[in-house]
Amino acid sequence: MGANVQSNTTVGLAQATGLLAVRRAETANMVVDQYRKQGVKEVIETFPQVGEILDRYGIGCVSCSVGTCLLEDVVRIHGLPAPQEAALMADIERALGSGSMMAAPEPAVAAASPPIGRPARSYSPPVSKLVEEHTWIKRVLAVIPALTEDIRARGRADARLIGEVLDFIRGFADRFHHMKEEDILFDYTDRQTEVVRVFEEEHDQGRGFVRAAARALEDGNAAALCANLTSYRELLVEHIRKEDEILYPYIDRGLTTHQVGEIHRRFEETERAVKADIPERYYRFVTSLERRYPGEEKEQCPTATTTQVVQAPA
Ligand SMILES: [Fe+2]
Numbered sequence: 001m002g003a004n005v006q007s008n009t010t011v012g013l014a015q016a017t018g019l020l021a022v023r024r025a026e027t028a029n030m031v032v033d034q035y036r037k038q039g040v041k042e043v044i045e046t047f048p049q050v051g052e053i054l055d056r057y058g059i060g061c062v063s064c065s066v067g068t069c070l071l072e073d074v075v076r077i078h079g080l081p082a083p084q085e086a087a088l089m090a091d092i093e094r095a096l097g098s099g100s101m102m103a104a105p106e107p108a109v110a111a112a113s114p115p116i117g118r119p120a121r122s123y124s125p126p127v128s129k130l131v132e133e134h135t136w137i138k139r140v141l142a143v144i145p146a147l148t149e150d151i152r153a154r155g156r157a158d159a160r161l162i163g164e165v166l167d168f169i170r171g172f173a174d175r176f177h178h179m180k181e182e183d184i185l186f187d188y189t190d191r192q193t194e195v196v197r198v199f200e201e202e203h204d205q206g207r208g209f210v211r212a213a214a215r216a217l218e219d220g221n222a223a224a225l226c227a228n229l230t231s232y233r234e235l236l237v238e239h240i241r242k243e244d245e246i247l248y249p250y251i252d253r254g255l256t257t258h259q260v261g262e263i264h265r266r267f268e269e270t271e272r273a274v275k276a277d278i279p280e281r282y283y284r285f286v287t288s289l290e291r292r293y294p295g296e297e298k299e300q301c302p303t304a305t306t307t308q309v310v311q312a313p314a
């Protein structure tokens with residue numbers, strides 16, 4: 001009899017403990033689910049260690065200027081190999097758990113973590129074309145520090161040259177390149193996703209800097225001109241890096257062979273609709289610009305003070 005009571009009490013306790021563990025796990029999952037649907041910047045503000053974890057996996061959300069992407073989209077779009085994604089999520093869940101009322105899950109990864117890094121990238125033919133266009137845009141961006149240094153040294157800008165730089169940005173980077181992204185490539189992904197919207201928003205930010213630079217050129221305001229060119233460069237360098245490393249591979253992974261062919265055809269049609277000599281004409285301009293500003297200066301980073309006088313994009 002006594003033994004039975006003791007046995008029943010033990011079973012009851014075990015059941016209660018089990019129930020409690022299940023409830024805690026359910027609560028933990030609800031909290032983690034809630035953060036998955038939250039903007040990554042907000043999550044990082046509440047749990048700075050999440051930023052460190054993402055950084056460790058090569059996901060640079062801490063330095064992103066927008067940061068409105070949802071945590072779950074950020075992880076998905078980076079396309080980490082499955083074991084790495086699982087390890088990343090386990091690390092994040094542990095970080096979220098340690099900051100809330102719920103019990104922290106067991107450390108799942110630690111020393112057993114797979115090496116952090118991405119597989120080598122390969123692009124479909126139409127996406128490769130966009131990556132190649134990036135290289136031309138980056139070559140102009142690389143000259144901007146020397147160009148702005150020159151303007152500051154002279155106290156004025158060479159209106160013709162700056163006009164040509166702005167024409168390259170508008171005609172090639174924006175009209176020829178961004179148009180294909182916005183009007184064609186982004187159709188092949190869920191463009192309502194915050195992650196994709198951020199890229200379109202950055203195109204708009206860039207247009208704002210270019211408009212402000214053109215106004216500054218007209219007004220003879222050398223400081224504002226340099227500041228806006230510098231801000232444009234900072235924005236586009238990071239934008240292109242994210243496209244090459246994250247967005248393009250993400251979109252490419254979801255394309256069928258038929259869609260690849262369709263994008264290729266639509267790119268060609270769009271390019272034909274624009275003047276046929278556009279790339280060659282702009283490529284010649286880039287080469288001449290580099291001849292005018294050769295040397296290591298073109299790789300310099302802009303100084304922090306230059307961005308303080310930047311005009312707000314219109
Ligand atoms: Fe873009």
Ligand SMILES: [Fe+2]
Nearest residue numbers: 177181240243
């Ligand atoms: Fe691009």
